[in-house]
Amino acid sequence: MKARKWLRDKNVEFTEKNIVEETPSVEELKKVLEYSGLPIKKLFNTSGMLYRELNIKEKMDTMSDDEKLKLLSENGMLIKRPIVLGDDFALVGFKESEWENRWQ
Numbered sequence: 543m544k545a546r547k548w549l550r551d552k553n554v555e556f557t558e559k560n561i562v563e564e565t566p567s568v569e570e571l572k573k574v575l576e577y578s579g580l581p582i583k584k585l586f587n588t589s590g591m592l593y594r595e596l597n598i599k600e601k602m603d604t605m606s607d608d609e610k611l612k613l614l615s616e617n618g619m620l621i622k623r624p625i626v627l628g629d630d631f632a633l634v635g636f637k638e639s640e641w642e643n644r645w646q
Contacts, residue, residue: 545624545636562618568611577632592619
């Protein structure tokens with residue numbers, strides 16, 4: 543995984559969590575949203591097979607935020623990865639330029 547290698551190459555300490563096996567709680571997901579400033583739809587793995595199988599794109603506008611968070615907390619395959627959750631920040635997805643800015 544690019545993100546893991548990048549963190550190790552930069553000597554950034556991190557704890558890895560497999561969010562497919564151990565899905566984040568609704569509270570953890572809320573913290574990611576708060577710290578990242580992203581809209582909830584950005585937490586979805588839109589290129590994932592499960593996202594397409596469940597037709598989430600078509601349902602997104604009719605779902606409440608609570609419903610979206612519950613769905614994400616129940617299935618880690620729906621969550622865009624990786625997520626880095628720090629003391630006061632969160633990064634969703636691996637965009638090297640964003641990561642460089644965070645750890646300059």
